Amino acid sequence: MSESWIAKPTGYFDNEIERFMHGLIRRNEGEVVFHQAVREFAESVIPFLSEHQLYRDQYILERMTEPDRIIIFRVTWEDDQGHLRANRAWRVQFNNSIGPYKGGLRFHPSVDQSILKFLGFEQVFKNSLTGLPMGGAKGGSNFNPKGKSDREVMRFCHSLMIELHRHIGPDRDIPAGDIGVGAREISYLFGQYKRLENRWHGALTGKGLSYGGSLVRKEATGYGAVYFVQNMLEHAGIDLAGKKASVSGSGNVALYAIEKLLDLGATVHTASDSGGTIYDRDGIDRDKLAWLIDLKEKRRGRISEYAEQFGAEYRAGENPWSVPCDIALPCATQNELDLNDAKELVKNGLLAISEGANMPTSAEAMHYFLEKDVLFGPAKAANAGGVAVSGLEQSQNSLRISWSREELEGRLQGIMKEIHDKCIVHGQRPGRSVDYKTGANVAGFIKVADAMCGYGAV
Ligand SMILES: NC(=O)C1=CN([C@@H]2O[C@H](COP(=O)(O)OP(=O)(O)OC[C@H]3O[C@@H](n4cnc5c(N)ncnc54)[C@H](OP(=O)(O)O)[C@@H]3O)[C@@H](O)[C@H]2O)C=CC1
Ligand SMILES: O=C(O)CCC(=O)C(=O)O
Numbered sequence: 001m002s003e004s005w006i007a008k009p010t011g012y013f014d015n016e017i018e019r020f021m022h023g024l025i026r027r028n029e030g031e032v033v034f035h036q037a038v039r040e041f042a043e044s045v046i047p048f049l050s051e052h053q054l055y056r057d058q059y060i061l062e063r064m065t066e067p068d069r070i071i072i073f074r075v076t077w078e079d080d081q082g083h084l085r086a087n088r089a090w091r092v093q094f095n096n097s098i099g100p101y102k103g104g105l106r107f108h109p110s111v112d113q114s115i116l117k118f119l120g121f122e123q124v125f126k127n128s129l130t131g132l133p134m135g136g137a138k139g140g141s142n143f144n145p146k147g148k149s150d151r152e153v154m155r156f157c158h159s160l161m162i163e164l165h166r167h168i169g170p171d172r173d174i175p176a177g178d179i180g181v182g183a184r185e186i187s188y189l190f191g192q193y194k195r196l197e198n199r200w201h202g203a204l205t206g207k208g209l210s211y212g213g214s215l216v217r218k219e220a221t222g223y224g225a226v227y228f229v230q231n232m233l234e235h236a237g238i239d240l241a242g243k244k245a246s247v248s249g250s251g252n253v254a255l256y257a258i259e260k261l262l263d264l265g266a267t268v269h270t271a272s273d274s275g276g277t278i279y280d281r282d283g284i285d286r287d288k289l290a291w292l293i294d295l296k297e298k299r300r301g302r303i304s305e306y307a308e309q310f311g312a313e314y315r316a317g318e319n320p321w322s323v324p325c326d327i328a329l330p331c332a333t334q335n336e337l338d339l340n341d342a343k344e345l346v347k348n349g350l351l352a353i354s355e356g357a358n359m360p361t362s363a364e365a366m367h368y369f370l371e372k373d374v375l376f377g378p379a380k381a382a383n384a385g386g387v388a389v390s391g392l393e394q395s396q397n398s399l400r401i402s403w404s405r406e407e408l409e410g411r412l413q414g415i416m417k418e419i420h421d422k423c424i425v426h427g428q429r430p431g432r433s434v435d436y437k438t439g440a441n442v443a444g445f446i447k448v449a450d451a452m453c454g455y456g457a458v
Contacts, residue, residue, distance in 0.1 A: 017046050024065055031114035033334060036363055037121050038065050044441035048426070060449045067094045067120060068101075070113065073163045075141060077156045080149055089160055091139035091167055091175075094120035097451040099133030100171055102387060104178030106140035107185065116140060118334070119178075119358055123387070125444030126380040129419045132391035137173055139164070145180050157188035164189075165196045169203050170398070176205040176390050179333065182252060182297070183208060183218070202397030205390035214393035216408040217386070222256030222331065222356060223409075224385015224416050225377070229327055229354035230264060231420035232375040236433065238351065241265030246325040248272045249332030250296050250303050253356040253383065257329050258289055270320035272332060273303040277320045280312040324348035331356030339364040346372050355379035366437065373433040381419050381440040388415045 020042055025035055042061065049056050071091045079085050090113060093101045103123040106116070116138045124136030141160065145153050167173060177186055186206045193203055200212075207213035216223070230240045243266045247254050250271045258268045267283040271292065284292070288310055295301040307314035321328065321341035328345055330337050334357065342365035345353075352375035355361060359379055361369070369376045389412055396402055403411075419440075427439025452458070 016050075017042050020046060020061065023062070027066075028114075028117070031117060033359070034114045034117040034121065036335075037118040037359060040359075040363060040366070040437070041121070041125070041441050041445075044438040045445050048442050048445070054453065055449050058453055060452055063452065064095065064124070064445075064448065065121065067092050067117060068096060069093050070117075071163075071167055072113075075143070075156060075160045075163070077152070077159045079152055087141050087143040087156070089139070089141035089143075089163070090116050091164060091173070092116045092120035092137060093167070093173055094136045094138070095124045095448060096135035096173075097448050097455070098128060099135050101137035101173035102127055102134040102176070102390065103137040103139070104176045105181045105185075105189075106138070106178040107143045107145050107180035108140070109142055109144040111140045111142045115334070122358055122380055124448060125441065126384045127387055127391075128444040128447045129381055129422060129440060130384050130388040130391060130415055131418060132388060134387065134391055137175070138178070139175060140178065140181070143180075145185070150184070153185060154188045157185055158192040161189050161192035161196065165193050165203075168193070169197075170201045170394065174203060174205060174390070174394060176387070177252065179251070182206075187211075202394050205393040207393070212393075212397050214389060214396055214408065215403070215405045216412060217389045217393055218252065219256040219259065220389035220412055221253045221383050221386030222258070223260045224388065224412060225253065225257050225329055225331070225354045225356040225382045226260035226264065227385065227413055227416035228377045228382040228420060229329070229352050229375075231417055232352050232354070232377055232434070232436065233327075235420070235424070236375060240327075243267075243326040243351070244269060244324070245327045245329060246270045246320045246323050247329045247331055247356075248277070248320050248336060248360070249330075249357065250292065251331070253386070254329075254331035255289070255293050255296060257331055257356050258284055258292075261329075262286060262289065266327070269325065270323050271303060271306070272320055274332075275302055275304060276314055276316040277318050277323075278303050278306045278312045278314055279320070279323050280306075280310065282312075321345055326351045328353045329356050330360035332360065333357055334359045335362050336360045337365055338362045339368055341365060342368045346374060350374055353377060354382040356383050358383065370435060370437065375433055376436055378437045378440050380444055381423055381436060384419055385412050385416055388412060 075087045075089050120138035127134040190204045245261050245266045245268045304314050354377035422443040423436045423439030426442035427435040
């Protein structure tokens with residue numbers, strides 16, 4: 001690393017966090033959500049570094065906030081009318097210190113480099129918290145799968161893999177799903193990977209059960225986020241059963257978070273999509289959930305149809321946070337819950353929040369929750385169940401075996417409990433609620449930092 005790259009900024013800074021962020025922003029101009037993710041991390045880790053000179057001497061934080069590499073490429077594909085179309089795609093391979101790169105692919109028109117850098121950065125520490133040997137990466141494209149036919153999605157996925165296959169593999173980088181990338185897309189991607197490489201190995205996770213996928217992977221992120229909130233509540237002496245929950249989103253994470261909340265005796269009153277929110281005062285029961293899963297996974301319909309089907313209230317263009325609840329699970333997208341939402345939730349008696357989505361809570365809202373002693377389960381910890389079961393899918397592929405549902409659910413539950421307990425080690429606030437944000441950041445940091453220190457100048 002050259003001296004100029006880490007040149008000390010001149011001028012006055014209130015504190016070391018501002019000094020660090022000044023340099024980061026200068027090096028990553030305009031990448032606002034990446035700045036947000038790094039700042040949230042730096043606020044926890046820089047105070048810890050002040051007592052750990054070794055990490056400071058090795059410029060660990062500066063090195064960790066620079067991705068190992070970013071691959072950018074064009075994806076040309078043919079639509080159903082025979083016209084050629086092109087999209088941009090990326091793979092941000094952020095850090096492979098503790099294992100091969102691992103993290104999802106997102107297909108959404110909003111995708112850009114800043115979003116994928118924030119997601120890749122978070123993935124490094126999330127994966128570290130799972131205790132499994134996985135580095136961090138993220139990728140995706142500004143391709144919008146909504147409104148596209150199956151064959152268009154297939155042609156896009158096959159074309160994307162023509163470039164991506166050179167950069168991935170079971171010991172190098174293992175992509176999975178994220179927003180807009182579910183079972184259908186992973187099948188197309190894996191089929192093309194297999195054809196191009198002429199070998200079968202677990203280079204993607206989230207695969208179908210008939211070709212190397214793992215039981216419980218589909219459910220794992222949502223289930224894990226609920227286990228995490230259950231652990232936080234138990235630690236505070238509170239029972240989850242009987243509590244009212246609000247969930248946002250109605251995709252992979254949200255649907256299975258709702259399922260596990262019902263299993264554990266909570267009631268769930270909301271779900272949403274980018275069009276609006278449904279508020280079901282009677283609660284989403286198992287039959288309604290089965291209908292909703294079919295709507296979203298098979299028919300690819302809108303959440304407003306739930307309101308029509310079951311006579312629930314539909315709030316067009318609104319999110320769920322004005323509905324009174326004890327626990328909140330934002331499971332849609334980044335920055336979907338802002339300071340006003342946080343104030344409303346706290347006013348209505350919120351006890352705990354578990355981030356099913358990545359960085360769904362704005363920085364101001366997160367600080368407000370921590371100030372008000374709301375139990376705040378940060379994404380890195382709370383939604384790590386998905387990538388954890390992806391790690392278990394890789395193990396099963398390597399061993400050429402398939403574990404049972406009971407085995408995998410047990411392992412998932414155990415991993416979420418271990419993550420919870422790791423957060424407590426560095427998140428204690430005497431006389432106050434646990435600061436899970438600091439706990440997760442510091443615990444995730446230490447493992448990666450120790451590996452980087454061991455490697456020397458890499
Ligand atoms: N899948 C996984 O295993 C993991 C996912 N995550 C995170 O969880 C979140 C959800 O992912 P997942 O469930 O897989 O994705 P899906 O594509 O399955 O579902 C996303 C849901 O969020 C809604 N949504 C997306 N963008 C917006 C927006 N801008 N405003 C309002 N609603 C929006 C979608 O509505 P609509 O259909 O109308 O767009 C949909 O209901 C993401 O933050 C992802 O990074 C984290 C860990 C693992
Ligand atoms: O399962 C995986 O590899 C990735 C999941 C993911 O993208 C995430 O945790 O945000």
